[in-house]
Amino acid sequence: MLLRAAFQAATVILLARTLTAQTYGAFVAVVAVAGFATPLAGMGLANMVLRNVARDPQAAPRYLARALSTWAWTLLPLAGIAIGIALLLIPEGLPVAAMGAAVIGELLATSLTELAGRYRQAQHRHHAYGAINAGLPLSRLLALGLLVLLAGKADIASVLWAYTAASLAYVGLLWPVVRPAKPAPTTPPAEAMSVTSGLPFSASALAMRLQGEFNKPVLAHAGFGLAGTYNIAQRAVDMASLPLLALQEALWPKLYAQANPLPQLRRTGAALLLLATAVGALIWVAAPLLPIVVGKAHEGSIGVLRMLAWLPLLQAGRSLLNFHAIHHGRMHHISWACMVGGGTSVLAVAFLVPGHGMAGAAIASYIAEITMSLVLVGAALRASR
Template sequence: MARNTFWVFLGQGARLVIQGAYFVVIARVLGVNNYGSFVGAVALVAILSPFATLGFGNLLVKNVSRDRAAFAESWGNTLLMTAVSGSILLALVMALARFVLPASIPAQLVFAVAISDLFAARLTDAAGQAFQSVEQVRWMANIIVFLSVVRFIAALVVAFVWKHPTALQWGYFYCGSSLIPAAASIILVSRRLGMPRINLAKIFGEMTEGFYFSTGLSAQTIYNDLDKAMLARYSTLDATGLYAAAYRIIDVSYTPVRSLLYAASPGFFRAGQSGIEGSVAYMKRLLPKGLIYSVLILVGLQLIAPFVPRILGQEYARSEEALRWLAVLPLIRTVHSFYSDALTGAGYQGVRMVLQVFVAVFNIVINLWVIPAYSWRGAVYSSLASDALLAIIVFAASTIICRMEPKRSMASMESS
């Protein structure tokens, strides 16, 4: 666990540095309005992108962590489902963009982002999950770093070629910088771990559980990212850009905890074979580490907040206030992420999905009120409320299931 966490953190840490540089370059050269347009398109696509693999990337980790012989079929099925589902979602995104996004965001930008995030990025993620499933996370880290390096190079090219690039010009390079790592990652996995093999019968048998995974991920994307698309629609692109900049810093700061969760994922599935008590016990050994870091980052973000306008430019001055409010998110997110993974590891992904969908609906409803009324501050309020609500109900659900599961086991033994 320590070795795997180290490799994931090394990869995520390198990506942190590279993406930080990439973020500064793009935010500065695009300006707050163009950056807001780009973020609006990304946020819309992100809501549907979890369905691009229909959860088969997560099933790959689950199946292979328990049985290495299942790799070829799990890998092949993941690639097939990404191609089929991604094509359907591409058409859906283009149709939704006309109604959800403002007319100032060009359809070509949405198309470029959709190709990147529905196909290329999901294939790269699946390649990382392939190495994660066999706990060869060093290669997963290499994939993470490679994607970041290619994207940073693309950002430098855009900044060098155009003095004031548009969101669309960056969108084309964003797409290209996703396709190259995707192709390289598929080749790497197939050569090192085995060629893909498709099993249609297994696809149909796992469709329901895969749907649980993808729906849960999509709900997570809604309460994390829909507010940016809604800001672009109901407020201003300026507000979208400054809020997205602060939120991006929060995402970056959460990297060490995310690394631990990635490394622990196969362990959650193995511990969960004995039931919810096994996965919760496994989780409780790891949770204190995440909480300690989250408290430290809360303090650190308060200290660095005044320097944000100096780094990104004075047009992002209000991002300082947004960052101060959002600094508590990593702490809340750590709680609900660990308890949610305990549910998933024990086979309660369906329960986790229902809770995530509930919070996503709550987030949409509250955003329809607070964003038109309070602009980016409303988005901050809804983010804090949504994550806090999820932490409470996931903790409650895992506690209730822990009490009920032994009773079910005893009842089944008595009936037999």
């Protein structure tokens, strides 16, 4: 996870310092829109692979094969939808072919990385899980770094094509991890793992994408530079939150394997919330250093970074609420919370960003996160009564 953070940070710094603010913002907007479709690839079954393989390791090839086939038949319609959304939301003037290729590359690479990583995580191979997730930003960093080395200040078309090439190359590297294997006839799966069983996870990921990325194309209409500056602040928060994410990802398979995980959930959850508070304080204090790293053209990222500093605390709390719902078999509560949160995020961004710019985008993120947590708490209280 530290390597992943380093590669992501290096990519942001490389592009922010070598591209113009407009080119960087246009690139950010395209990648953001491409990410809307990614959580729907495979219908969220990668997360079901994590749960089921951890519980039933003997039937692991069957669970993986089911998830892989679902992933494959969702790709084509999702690619078409994502390209259509990009043409609709992103301001005109970008090269259509390069934009479409980048959208497809993002969809393929990110979703297959998720499936391959979850499969290794379920097998308690945490280093492999981390390496798979770190490999994708590394491949993109190498491709973009080579482009900058050869072309200097590259144009948006070149950046998008390099990004696409790196994504597709990584898909080829990952294929041996997930390629179908003939399952042993003596290990039938304990659970059928229906196509719809992963939808709560898919809805949760989609809501997070909408919350974090829908503001980019909206900001781009006010200026591609705003989208780029806001993205820099967001990526700084993401990188600072990686220790929290790493701890959570190591915790989930251990909790899934326990008959009564709630005592450990309470103990470890309290520690996670304390750590999230410390991360928020660190982000607030360190915010003025960000323009020194990415360049003075993005000085506006200081205020945005401080506004987003406490988002990791809310996200960690919601992750704990998600597990509580999963343990009690109430995954439909997650679906409802995410659908409400995603809709709230889109409405808040559409209402606040045109008048308040980057501050409006930050406020919309808090509104969406708080809404999802309140829905989960309310659903749990009603169920307990």
